[in-house]
Each structure stands twice: as structure tokens, then as C-alpha cells.
Amino acid sequence: MTSKKTHPSVQQFKEFVKKHPKLVQEVRKGNKEWQEVFEDWYLLGENDIVWKQYKGDQTEDSSEKETKSKSDFMTQIFSAVKQMDMDTVNHHINNMSSTISTIQGLFDQFGGSKGSNQKSATASQHPFSFRKD
Incomplete structure (x- = not known):
């Protein structure tokens, strides 16, 4: 298989998306489309104010919530x-x-009579003995 080299702007956009994980959530929820996000990124640039709401602070928030819940539990x-x-x-x-x-x-x-009960249970499972002639 031959591997295609992606355009440098696409590589830069991928890096931008990695820095802004909330964008991925917006696209998965159906609020935005990748084409729309790419065009906004291309036109507005990486440093526009619009992108601050999509910054990757969610991991810190979730870890803070987790430590608070653990301390509350304790x-x-x-x-x-x-x-x-x-x-x-x-x-x-x-x-x-x-x-x-x-x-x-x-x-x-x-427990002592358990062994004798097992023998009778196996005998009761096959009450008739059939043999081949």
C-alpha cells in the first residue's frame, strides 16, 4: 500500500484539534461539522478568541472532581x-x-452423609441398566 502525505495545513489542524479536545465533543454531539471547524480555523487562525471555550482544561476539571469526590467519601x-x-x-x-x-x-x-447421598443420586439418575447385545 502506498501512503499519502497529508497537506501541511491538515497536519496543523490535527495538532490544533489535539489542543482543543472540546471541539471533538462538539462534532460528535452533532453541533458542528469538521468542515465547518476547519474553515473557521483556516479563516480565523489558531489564536482567535473563539477557540478559548474549546481548550483542553477538561482533564484538570475531571481530576479535581474525582479528588473532591474521594475526599467527600472518606x-x-x-x-x-x-x-x-x-x-x-x-x-x-x-x-x-x-x-x-x-x-x-x-x-x-x-457432610458425613454427603458421600452416600452422591452414590444414590448417581444410581437414581440411571435406574435401568441398558446393555448392548
């Missing part, structure tokens, strides 16, 4: 831990522990 966790009554928490943990122990005891008690 603040909520710490406030919930501070409000807990440790005696009540200890009581619930002990109840859960005894419940788990009871369930494990039931499994151990009925």
Missing part, C-alpha cells in the same frame, strides 16, 4: 466511624461469629 466514612457505638458493633460481630459457627457445625454434621 469524610463520610470517618464521620460514620466516629458516630458508631463500639459496644453495639462488638455485639453484632459476636452474633455473626456465633451464626457462622452454627452454620459450619450444620455443614460438618451433614
